[in-house]
Amino acid sequence: AREAKKNHLASMIYSDLNTQKEFEYEILSDFKNALNNGQIYLMYQPKIDLKTRKPIGLEALIRWNHPTKKQIKPDQFIPSVENTNMIHEMTETVFRWSLEFQKKLNDKGIELPISINISTKNLYNKDFYNRMSKILKEYNIKPSLIELEITETILMENPEDSKLILDSFSNEGYRIAIDDFGKGYSSLDYIAQFPITTIKVDRFFTKQILINPTTQHIVKATIDLAKQLGYEVVIEGVEDVETADLMQKLGGQSAQGYLFMRPRGEDELITYLNQYRDELKKG
Ligand code: C2E
Ligand code: MG
Ligand code: MG
Ligand code: MG
Numbered sequence: 001a002r003e004a005k006k007n008h009l010a011s012m013i014y015s016d017l018n019t020q021k022e023f024e025y026e027i028l029s030d031f032k033n034a035l036n037n038g039q040i041y042l043m044y045q046p047k048i049d050l051k052t053r054k055p056i057g058l059e060a061l062i063r064w065n066h067p068t069k070k071q072i073k074p075d076q077f078i079p080s081v082e083n084t085n086m087i088h089e090m091t092e093t094v095f096r097w098s099l100e101f102q103k104k105l106n107d108k109g110i111e112l113p114i115s116i117n118i119s120t121k122n123l124y125n126k127d128f129y130n131r132m133s134k135i136l137k138e139y140n141i142k143p144s145l146i147e148l149e150i151t152e153t154i155l156m157e158n159p160e161d162s163k164l165i166l167d168s169f170s171n172e173g174y175r176i177a178i179d180d181f182g183k184g185y186s187s188l189d190y191i192a193q194f195p196i197t198t199i200k201v202d203r204f205f206t207k208q209i210l211i212n213p214t215t216q217h218i219v220k221a222t223i224d225l226a227k228q229l230g231y232e233v234v235i236e237g238v239e240d241v242e243t244a245d246l247m248q249k250l251g252g253q254s255a256q257g258y259l260f261m262r263p264r265g266e267d268e269l270i271t272y273l274n275q276y277r278d279e280l281k282k283g
Helices: 002-034 076-083 085-108 122-124 128-138 152-157 159-172 204-206 213-228 241-249 265-276
Strands: 040-049 056-068 070-072 114-117 148-153 173-181 196-200 232-235
Touching: 002 056, 002 076, 002 085, 040 085, 040 265, 056 076, 056 085, 056 265, 076 085, 076 204, 085 114, 085 122, 085 128, 085 148, 085 265, 114 173, 114 232, 122 148, 122 159, 122 265, 128 159, 152 159, 152 173, 196 213, 204 213, 213 232
Parallel strands: 056 114, 114 148, 148 173, 173 196, 196 232
Antiparallel strands: 040 056, 056 070
16 A cells, blocks of 8 residues: 555656646747737836835736636746746847837836846846847837846856946946845845845745834844945835835835735826826926
């Protein structure tokens, strides 16, 4: 019986792995077309000023409506795409779409920075900066209206190359954010050697801030130091007013989260942002 159980377990694990491989294979073969046939698109989530509770930025988040697999979450397909060269086309497409949306907003007299998520694999690619520059030139948009979100991993794995490439973007005027800050093991002291403008405090801390005094101390110390170093501090994943208020009290300047708005399509964003035209006036 024990042997049978073991075999059953082994075959379950085997078939899980197999299904996972098949899933990955199907995803990758579908992905290339999906990028150009409307199945893949962007949603945008606002970033809110914690004092005024008004929008001051947007983050572009990729979505995939697969015809048979329904909605596939970015966490389910980006890691696979990152194992292929398609990650470059994906990021360039996201960049293009974000610039097009920025242009649409600018034409309506609205101006606010849009953040895009950059894969570590993109930054390792020698052509990345040049290709992004070429795309930016096609649009008449200030680099300061674009923020690149990267994770700590890249800075740890390859500090010399990261510094060179981030310096190029920074000199051009792009904003650069550290996404999911606190999840990795880098310190602000280490990060300070890179041209960073923004620190995004990971949702891991946000989730427990109300109930965990230790987290409160850690987040307060992080915010204090980050602000002394001149960074904007964004709190990720704020879902209730109490958390927003506490994060504001601890010094957080801005936040994103379901409390304010879930990621939405362009038309809904335009309607929403129109209410804040005066604050977001192009200038
Ligand atoms: P991220 O950059 O940290 O983005 C924040 C994630 O948290 C998004 O998930 C967003 O929908 C979700 N979120 C926002 N507010 C809340 C909240 O209050 N509560 C909870 N529970 N979640 C919230 P999403 O869109 O599923 O994206 C997941 C991750 O996939 C992103 O994490 C980012 O790392 C990656 N990603 C998304 N779009 C892109 C992209 O265009 N390019 C790349 N390279 N990565 C992307
Ligand atoms: Mg992000
Ligand atoms: Mg994040
Ligand atoms: Mg993330």
